[in-house]
Structure formats: structure tokens, C-alpha cells
Amino acid sequence: MPIDELPESVPPPTGAGESLSAPTRRTFIATSTVAGGAVVAGGVIGGSSLGGPEEAAGAEAAPSSRVSLTVNGSRRTVTVDNRTSLLDLLREQLGLTGSKKGCNAGACGACTVLVDGRRVNSCLTLTVRLEGAEVSTIEGLADGDELHPLQQAFMDEDAFQCGYCTPGQIMSGVGCIKEGHTGSPEEIREWMSGNICRCGCYVKIVRAVEQTAGRK
Incomplete structure (x- = not known):
């Protein structure tokens, strides 16, 4: 058949309301993205995807308690x-920042204090x-301008460098001496x-504890 006699292609019949062509990959992705965004936005705005109002209210109202304790000889009553x-409590509410936050997991000892x-x-x-309870921190060791014997021993023995661990070391040393482990x-x-x-x-820290315990 000659080329000029080829029949014209006839589009398939379409019913009322039907699309004239199948959706392309681009239009499918665009439509899905818009629909998905609407669902997410609706969930966030309505609160359905993050829990109902009851859960939100529960998260805002964390349980608290009123506690009375003695810190360095002063009675404190706090709601926490x-x-x-x-x-x-010591650092953020009472302003006693001598106790240091190191690992925050009980592994370094920088936060050591005495409780009873x-x-x-x-x-x-x-x-x-x-x-x-009775709590003692590094701020409560000195008697006015007179250092605690272990504080003085740390200075005499030069038992520190950067000083970050020193408050915890001294408080632990005081406890060690009281416990008789010297x-x-x-x-x-x-x-x-x-x-x-x-x-x-460590060598100088041990010497400072020895000095305070009366071994030197």
C-alpha cells in the first residue's frame, strides 16, 4: 500500500468523564506526592498521626513531687x-555547680557527692x-576560708591538672577515708x-588521700 494511502489512526472511543490517555510516570509521582503531603499535613494539623489530645496533655503534665532535704547544712524544700x-537539682535549681556532669551515666565519678x-x-x-536525706557537695567542705584537709592535701600534692574531675575526686576521697579504706x-x-x-x-591523688588519712 502506498504511503499516502495509509489509514489515519483513530483514537479509541472514550466514555464521558474518562481520561483521554493513561497517566504518565511523571503525573503519577506528582499526584502521589500531593496526596501524601495532604495526608501528612492533615495528620499533623489534626493531631491524629501523633496521638490524640489526651496523649499530648499527658506528655505536658509530667508527674512531680515535693521533696525536703538538707544540702550542705541548709534545709531545702523543692518541687521537682x-x-x-x-x-x-544541684546544678540547675540550687546553683551548686561544683559537682560536674561528665558521662551522665555513673561511669566517671565527676558528679560524686555524699548522701547521708x-x-x-x-x-x-x-x-x-x-x-x-543529708547531702554534702564540694561547696560544703570548707569551713569559711579554711579548706577541708583533703582539699588542702590536693593542693599540697598538686593532685590535679585540668580540675574537671577534682570535686568528684575530693568527695570520693572524703568518703573513702570515712569508710576506712585507706x-x-x-x-x-x-x-x-x-x-x-x-x-x-592518680599517684598524686592517692598521696593526697594518704596525707589526709594521717599516713604521711
Whole structure:
């Protein structure tokens, strides 16, 4: 058949309301994106995808408690979120920033304080469990301008470099002496092993604890 006699292509018949052509890949992606965005926006605006109003209200109203405790000889009554650690109470609410936040996981000892005379990692200690407790921090060791003997020993022995771990080291050393774990340098190292010094002043720290315990 000659080329000029080829029959013209006839488009298939379409019914009322039907598309004249099948959707292309581009129009499919564009349509899906618009529809998906509308669903997400509707969920965020309406709150359906992130939980109902009851869940939002529950998240805003975290349980809290009123706690009375003694910090460095002063009675304090505070209202705290039940999840508040003793470290965060001391630093953020009471302004006692000597206790340092190092690992915040109980592994470095920089936050060590005494609770009822015993050493604790304040980052792992919940404030709500300390009703009636007595807490001692590095700020409460000195008697006016007179340093605590262990504070003086740290200076005498030059038992620090950067100083970040020093408050926790001193508080742990005070507890170590009170517990009677100063029979030998080896015993001191063992019972002070929870306090990390990244500057490596361990030998001088042990000497300072020995000096304060009366061994030197």
C-alpha cells in the first residue's frame, strides 16, 4: 500500500468523564506526592498521626513531687519532676555547680557527692528518693576560708591538672577515708577506682588521700 494511502489512526472511543490517555510516570509521582503531603499535613494539623489530645496533655503534665532535704547544712524544700537527678537539682535549681556532669551515666565519678555520709553518683540518684536525706557537695567542705584537709592535701600534692574531675575526686576521697579504706595505696586505688582522671594524676591523688588519712 502506498504511503499516502495509509489509514489515519483513530483514537479509541472514550466514555464521558474518562481520561483521554493513561497517566504518565511523571503525573503519577506528582499526584502521589500531593496526596501524601495532604495526608501528612492533615495528620499533623489534626493531631491524629501523633496521638490524640489526651496523649499530648499527658506528655505536658509530667508527674512531680515535693521533696525536703538538707544540702550542705541548709534545709531545702523543692518541687521537682520525678525524673530529676540529684545532679540536675544541684546544678540547675540550687546553683551548686561544683559537682560536674561528665558521662551522665555513673561511669566517671565527676558528679560524686555524699548522701547521708556515703558516696553516690548524683547523676544516677533520683531526687524524689532523698526525702529527709543529708547531702554534702564540694561547696560544703570548707569551713569559711579554711579548706577541708583533703582539699588542702590536693593542693599540697598538686593532685590535679585540668580540675574537671577534682570535686568528684575530693568527695570520693572524703568518703573513702570515712569508710576506712585507706590501709594501703593499693586499697585507696581500689576504692577510688570509680573516679576517672583523664589527666592521669592518680599517684598524686592517692598521696593526697594518704596525707589526709594521717599516713604521711
